[in-house]
Amino acid sequence: MRGNDDGVRQDGRDDEHSTHSAGLAEDSPHRVSYDTPAKRPSQAVVEAVSEVTDTNLTDIGPLYSAIDPEALDKLFRRDDGRGAPTGRVTFALDGHEVTVRSGGVVEVRADGDDE
Structure with a gap:
């Protein structure tokens, strides 16, 4: 599946839990798509880290x-009438680097991996 320059899927799918890579390979993050209107980015982050770490x-x-979490959710909200937001936010959580991208994508990689 080809994506654009910031790694967002181009097929228009909004699967709630579409996993694009299993586990944490050294050269690629674990990538999960989520349904942007139905799920908050903050919720998707916790679920993605839970999945990667096999933790409750x-x-x-x-x-x-x-x-x-509220600021994260507001960054990617689509209800302001200005169209879909663009961009990404990266931060560390539980020993993992987490990137939330516009278009409903969360990437999780082990801290210290190079992009």
Whole structure:
């Protein structure tokens, strides 16, 4: 599946849990797509890290220790009438580098991996 320059899928699919790579290969992140109107980015982040680490959602460190969940959700909200937001945010959570991209994509990689 080819994506654009920032790695967002081009096929228009909005599968809630579309996993594009299994596990954490050294050269590529674990990438998950989520349904942007139905799910908040903050929720998708916790679920993606849980999936990668094979950990219960409640056992992951608090998201607010890494980033303000409300601010993250507002960055990628589509209800302002100006069209879909663009961009990405990267932060560390539970020993992983997490990138949230516009278009409903979360990438998780082990801290220290090069992009």
